[in-house]
Amino acid sequence: MTVSETEQQRLQALMSYTILDSLPEAEYDAITQIATHICQTPISLITFLDDERQWFKAAQGLTLKETPRQYSFCAHAIQTPTQLMEVMDVRADERFAQNPFTLTDPPVIFYAGVPLVDEDGQALGTLCVMDHQPRHLSDQQATTLKSLAQQVVSLLKLRRSQxxxxxxxxxxxxxxALLQAVVSSCPAGLTLFEPVYSNGELTDFKYVFTNGANAVIAGQSVEQMTGSTLNTLFATAVTAGxxxxxxxxxxxxxxxHFQWQVTVGHGPIWCNISMVPIGERVLVCVQDISQLKRTEQQLQTQTENLGQHVAERTLKIGQLSAWQNAILEHAGQAIVSTDINGIVRTANRAIEQLLGYKPEELIGCVVQIEPGTPENPVPLVSYHPSSDLPTSELLKMALETDGFFHTECLILGKRGQRIPVFMTASTLKDEGGKVTGYVGMATDISALKAAEEKAEKTSRELKIFFERALDLHCITSLDGHFLKVNQAWTETLGYLAEEIEGHYFLEFIHPDDRNESLQTYQTPVIDGFVNRYQHKDGSYRLIQWRAKRYEKLIYSSARDITERKKAEDALRESEQRFREIAENVDEVFWIQSADPFQLLYINPAYERVFGLTSQSLYDDPYSFLNSVIPEDRPMVEAAFERYRQGEEIPVQYRVRGRDDLIRWLNVRSFVMKDSGGEILRCIGIASDITSQKEKELLLQQSLEREQELNKLKSQFVSTASHEFRTPLATIQSSVDLIELYLDRPEATVRPSIQRHLTVIKNEIRSFDELLSDLLTIGQIEAGKLVYNPRLIDVPMYCQGIIGTHFHQRPDNRTVRITVEGTPVPSYLDDKLMGHVLVNLLSNAFKFSKTDPELHLVFKPNQLLISVIDQGIGIPFQDLPHLFQTFFRARNASSIQGTGLGLVIAHQFVNVQGGRLDVRSEEAKGTTFTITLPNYHGHADFSH
Structure with a gap:
C-alpha cells in the first residue's frame, strides 16, 4: 500500500468521527486542563490533522483554532502511532529549527505528543503539551498523558456511537413512514365471485367484478378476468386451497381473513385476503402486502442492529467510566472533589501519599484556603472537620470568575507539615450549566523546590567557574557583539574585559580570517574552528573555538593553540624526513596513536607484502587480518589485542600476498611514552623471513621423517620378531613332542604325532603368509607393485572367490552376496582385488558370528563393493590408525592377526584408482566400502 493510500484511509477514519469544526465540548476541555496541570506546561492541545490543516478541538494556553499542517509538530508525532514523541528542545532538531512557531515570541521550545489511535490503528491526531523552555516529562507524567490520550479516543468512539x-x-x-405510504397509496384489489354449479354441486366461482388493482395483482386485464372462472384463470390457486x-x-x-402467498405472472406475491359473504356471492378484498412483508423484514433487521448499537454504546460508556475511575485511582496527583460549600465528597488514593490522610478521613471535611503574608505570599490550604466553616472566599471568587484557576500553595498535612504543591481547581457543572461543586488537583513540587535551590547553587558555581577558567569563555549576541568575557581574555590576549565587551568580534580577527570566521559564526554549533586573534601588543595568536547557539545568545569557549601549532609544524617537518627513510626500506613499518587507537602511517612495503591497499588499513585497523592465513589468525588476533593495550609483542605468522604466495613475517612492536609514563605511540616493524622459515621447515620435516622411520623400524622389528618367534616356538614345541613320542609304541602315539604335524603345517602356512605380506609391503614401499587390469565380470568373479576361499566352512557360515543396479564388466586387477576381498571377508568371518554380506552397487561411472559384518566392531578412537602398519585395534588383541592385511588392502585399492573407507561402531559391526571408477566395455554380462 502506498503512502497516499495509507493517508487516505487515515483521513476517511477521521471523517467518520465528524469531529472536525465541531463546537467546544467540556469533556475535551477538561482533558487539556488535566494535561496542562499534570505536565506543568502552559500549553495543552487536542489536535486533529486533515490533509491541509491541524485543527484544535480543545486548547489550553493558545487562542488559535487551527494551523497549516506543514508547520505542525503533531504531523511528525502521528508517524509513530504507538509511541510518545518528545522533543526536549525543538531548536536542536532539524525538523523544527526553522518552524515559525519555534521562531515566534514566545517560541515553542518543548513538545510532547501522544498519537490518538483508534481501534483500527489509525492515528487521527494527538494530545500534546508544549512549553516555552526546554524540559523533559517524568515517567509518571508520560504515563498519565498516554492515559488521557486513550480517554480522548474513548470520547471519539462514544461520539461516533451516538x-x-x-x-x-x-x-x-x-x-x-414508507410503510404508511405503501399502505395508503396502494388501493386493495376487489373481486365479486359468483358460485358456479354443475349437477347441483358447487364446482367453481366466476368473476362478476374485479377492479384494476386486483387485475394488476393477478397479472391479468380487467376484461380477461370479468366473466371468467377461477379454475380457468388460476388452476393452481384452486389446487392451493x-x-x-x-x-x-x-x-x-x-x-x-387470511394471508396467502400466490404465484402470478410476474412472480410470487403476498396478499392479505378478506372474504365476506354477500348473499350467495362472495366479495374478496385482496391487498398486495409483498412490500409490507419486505418492509417488516427490514424493520426487524434494523431493530436488531439498533439493539446491538445500544449494547455497544452501553459497553463503551462503562469502559469510559472504568478508565475515568482508573485515572482517579492511580493518578500520581492528589484529586479531591467538593460540593458547592467546599465539603469534601471524594478523594483518591494519592492524597494519602501526599498528606497522610486516608481518603475516607477527608470525606465531610471543609476545604479552607488562607491567603499568604506579604513576606510569604503563598496561600495555605487545610482541611477542617467542622461543616460550619464557610467556603474560602479566595476559592469561590477565583472559580466563579473563570471556572478554573491554578496557583502554587502550601497544603497542611496530617502531621502538621507544610507541603509545597501546584494546585489546580475547576468547577463541576450539571447538564444545565449550574455549578454543583469543585474539583482540585495537587501536584507535589517539593522536588522542584529542592531543584530550584540546587539550580541557584549551581548558578553560583558556574559563575565562579566562568570567571576563573583557564580557557577563554564568552557570551555574544546573534549579531556578533561581545556581551560577557572572563578573566582568561586578559591573561591570553592582554585586553581588559571592558575593552572587549560591547565590541564586534571581527574587530579582533586577522583580516584574512574574517570572511571564514563570519560564515562559521552563522552555524548553530562550532567545534574546533581556528582563527587568528590579535593580541593587545599587535601580534596574533591562534585560537581554537567551540560554540553553541542557545535562544538568542551564543556561548563560546576557546583556547590558545599557538605554541601547540608551532610544535605540530616542527613535528610535521620531522615526519617528512622520517617518510623519506621509511618509504625506501623493505620492511613493513607503521605508527599508530594510542588514544584514540588510530593508524597514523604505514609505508608502501605493506601493499607488496600483505597484498592489500594501505587505504584499507587506514579505514579499518583490523583489515590486515584478511591476509593472515586461517590457521594463524586466532594467534594474531590475540597478539593484536595485547598490542592495542600497549604491550610490546614479538610474533611470527603467515600471510597470503597479492601474488598468492604465502610469506612468513616476523613482527615486533615498540611503545613510546611521555615523561609521565602515558603511552603516546605504538610502532611496528614486520620483516619477511620466508626464506629462513623455509629452511627451518625443511630441517624440521627431515627430522620428523627420520623420527618416523626410526619408529616404524622399531615397531617393525618388534612385531616381526614376535610374529616370527611365535610360529617357530610352536613348531619347535611340536618337534620336541614328536621326538618324545618316537620312543613309544607306534600304535599309541601315531594320532598325537599326526596332530602335531598338522600344527607344524598350519604354523608354516602362517609363517609363509607373514613372509608374503612383508614382501608385499616391501614391494609397495619400493614402488614395484605391478597393476594389470583386465575386463572381468564382477559378480561372477566374486562368486569364484567365495567358492574358493569360503566354501564348506566348519561353522557352516557363508557369504551373502547382493547386487544393486545393472552389472557391467569392469577393468580390475583380479589378483590385487582378490587379495583385498579375501582379506576383508576373512576379517568379517574372524570378528563376527553371523554371515558376512558382500554388496555390489553398479552406478553409471562408479563401482561400490561393501563387506558388511555384525561383529565386535572397531573402537571409535582406533579408526584413524586402522591403515597403519602392524596396528591392531584394542578389542582384537586376543584374535590372531599381524596388522598388515588392511595396510596391503588399502594400498591395492589405491593403486587401482579407488578408495577404501570404513564405517564401524563398537559391538554393532563394521562396513568396509571399496569405491572404484567403473571403466567398462560393451559386452553384456547381465544375468
Whole structure:
C-alpha cells in the first residue's frame, strides 16, 4: 500500500468521527486542563490533522483554532502511532529549527505528543503539551498523558456511537413512514365471485367484478378476468386451497381473513385476503402486502442492529467510566472533589501519599484556603472537620470568575507539615450549566523546590567557574557583539574585559580570517574552528573555538593553540624526513596513536607484502587480518589485542600476498611514552623471513621423517620378531613332542604325532603368509607393485572367490552376496582385488558370528563393493590408525592377526584408482566400502 493510500484511509477514519469544526465540548476541555496541570506546561492541545490543516478541538494556553499542517509538530508525532514523541528542545532538531512557531515570541521550545489511535490503528491526531523552555516529562507524567490520550479516543468512539445511534433512529422513522405510504397509496384489489354449479354441486366461482388493482395483482386485464372462472384463470390457486375457502365462506356465511402467498405472472406475491359473504356471492378484498412483508423484514433487521448499537454504546460508556475511575485511582496527583460549600465528597488514593490522610478521613471535611503574608505570599490550604466553616472566599471568587484557576500553595498535612504543591481547581457543572461543586488537583513540587535551590547553587558555581577558567569563555549576541568575557581574555590576549565587551568580534580577527570566521559564526554549533586573534601588543595568536547557539545568545569557549601549532609544524617537518627513510626500506613499518587507537602511517612495503591497499588499513585497523592465513589468525588476533593495550609483542605468522604466495613475517612492536609514563605511540616493524622459515621447515620435516622411520623400524622389528618367534616356538614345541613320542609304541602315539604335524603345517602356512605380506609391503614401499587390469565380470568373479576361499566352512557360515543396479564388466586387477576381498571377508568371518554380506552397487561411472559384518566392531578412537602398519585395534588383541592385511588392502585399492573407507561402531559391526571408477566395455554380462 502506498503512502497516499495509507493517508487516505487515515483521513476517511477521521471523517467518520465528524469531529472536525465541531463546537467546544467540556469533556475535551477538561482533558487539556488535566494535561496542562499534570505536565506543568502552559500549553495543552487536542489536535486533529486533515490533509491541509491541524485543527484544535480543545486548547489550553493558545487562542488559535487551527494551523497549516506543514508547520505542525503533531504531523511528525502521528508517524509513530504507538509511541510518545518528545522533543526536549525543538531548536536542536532539524525538523523544527526553522518552524515559525519555534521562531515566534514566545517560541515553542518543548513538545510532547501522544498519537490518538483508534481501534483500527489509525492515528487521527494527538494530545500534546508544549512549553516555552526546554524540559523533559517524568515517567509518571508520560504515563498519565498516554492515559488521557486513550480517554480522548474513548470520547471519539462514544461520539461516533451516538451518531450511528441517531442515524439508526432516523432510518427506523423513515421506514415507518414508507410503510404508511405503501399502505395508503396502494388501493386493495376487489373481486365479486359468483358460485358456479354443475349437477347441483358447487364446482367453481366466476368473476362478476374485479377492479384494476386486483387485475394488476393477478397479472391479468380487467376484461380477461370479468366473466371468467377461477379454475380457468388460476388452476393452481384452486389446487392451493383458494376455492375451498371461497366455498366455506359461501356455504357458512362467515367472513374469512387470511394471508396467502400466490404465484402470478410476474412472480410470487403476498396478499392479505378478506372474504365476506354477500348473499350467495362472495366479495374478496385482496391487498398486495409483498412490500409490507419486505418492509417488516427490514424493520426487524434494523431493530436488531439498533439493539446491538445500544449494547455497544452501553459497553463503551462503562469502559469510559472504568478508565475515568482508573485515572482517579492511580493518578500520581492528589484529586479531591467538593460540593458547592467546599465539603469534601471524594478523594483518591494519592492524597494519602501526599498528606497522610486516608481518603475516607477527608470525606465531610471543609476545604479552607488562607491567603499568604506579604513576606510569604503563598496561600495555605487545610482541611477542617467542622461543616460550619464557610467556603474560602479566595476559592469561590477565583472559580466563579473563570471556572478554573491554578496557583502554587502550601497544603497542611496530617502531621502538621507544610507541603509545597501546584494546585489546580475547576468547577463541576450539571447538564444545565449550574455549578454543583469543585474539583482540585495537587501536584507535589517539593522536588522542584529542592531543584530550584540546587539550580541557584549551581548558578553560583558556574559563575565562579566562568570567571576563573583557564580557557577563554564568552557570551555574544546573534549579531556578533561581545556581551560577557572572563578573566582568561586578559591573561591570553592582554585586553581588559571592558575593552572587549560591547565590541564586534571581527574587530579582533586577522583580516584574512574574517570572511571564514563570519560564515562559521552563522552555524548553530562550532567545534574546533581556528582563527587568528590579535593580541593587545599587535601580534596574533591562534585560537581554537567551540560554540553553541542557545535562544538568542551564543556561548563560546576557546583556547590558545599557538605554541601547540608551532610544535605540530616542527613535528610535521620531522615526519617528512622520517617518510623519506621509511618509504625506501623493505620492511613493513607503521605508527599508530594510542588514544584514540588510530593508524597514523604505514609505508608502501605493506601493499607488496600483505597484498592489500594501505587505504584499507587506514579505514579499518583490523583489515590486515584478511591476509593472515586461517590457521594463524586466532594467534594474531590475540597478539593484536595485547598490542592495542600497549604491550610490546614479538610474533611470527603467515600471510597470503597479492601474488598468492604465502610469506612468513616476523613482527615486533615498540611503545613510546611521555615523561609521565602515558603511552603516546605504538610502532611496528614486520620483516619477511620466508626464506629462513623455509629452511627451518625443511630441517624440521627431515627430522620428523627420520623420527618416523626410526619408529616404524622399531615397531617393525618388534612385531616381526614376535610374529616370527611365535610360529617357530610352536613348531619347535611340536618337534620336541614328536621326538618324545618316537620312543613309544607306534600304535599309541601315531594320532598325537599326526596332530602335531598338522600344527607344524598350519604354523608354516602362517609363517609363509607373514613372509608374503612383508614382501608385499616391501614391494609397495619400493614402488614395484605391478597393476594389470583386465575386463572381468564382477559378480561372477566374486562368486569364484567365495567358492574358493569360503566354501564348506566348519561353522557352516557363508557369504551373502547382493547386487544393486545393472552389472557391467569392469577393468580390475583380479589378483590385487582378490587379495583385498579375501582379506576383508576373512576379517568379517574372524570378528563376527553371523554371515558376512558382500554388496555390489553398479552406478553409471562408479563401482561400490561393501563387506558388511555384525561383529565386535572397531573402537571409535582406533579408526584413524586402522591403515597403519602392524596396528591392531584394542578389542582384537586376543584374535590372531599381524596388522598388515588392511595396510596391503588399502594400498591395492589405491593403486587401482579407488578408495577404501570404513564405517564401524563398537559391538554393532563394521562396513568396509571399496569405491572404484567403473571403466567398462560393451559386452553384456547381465544375468
Amino acid at each position: 451518531t450511528l445511534l441517531s442515524q439508526a433512529n432516523q432510518l427506523l422513522n423513515d421506514t415507518n 383458494l376455492f375451498d375457502r371461497l366455498k366455506t365462506v359461501q356455504q357458512t356465511g362467515q367472513p374469512l
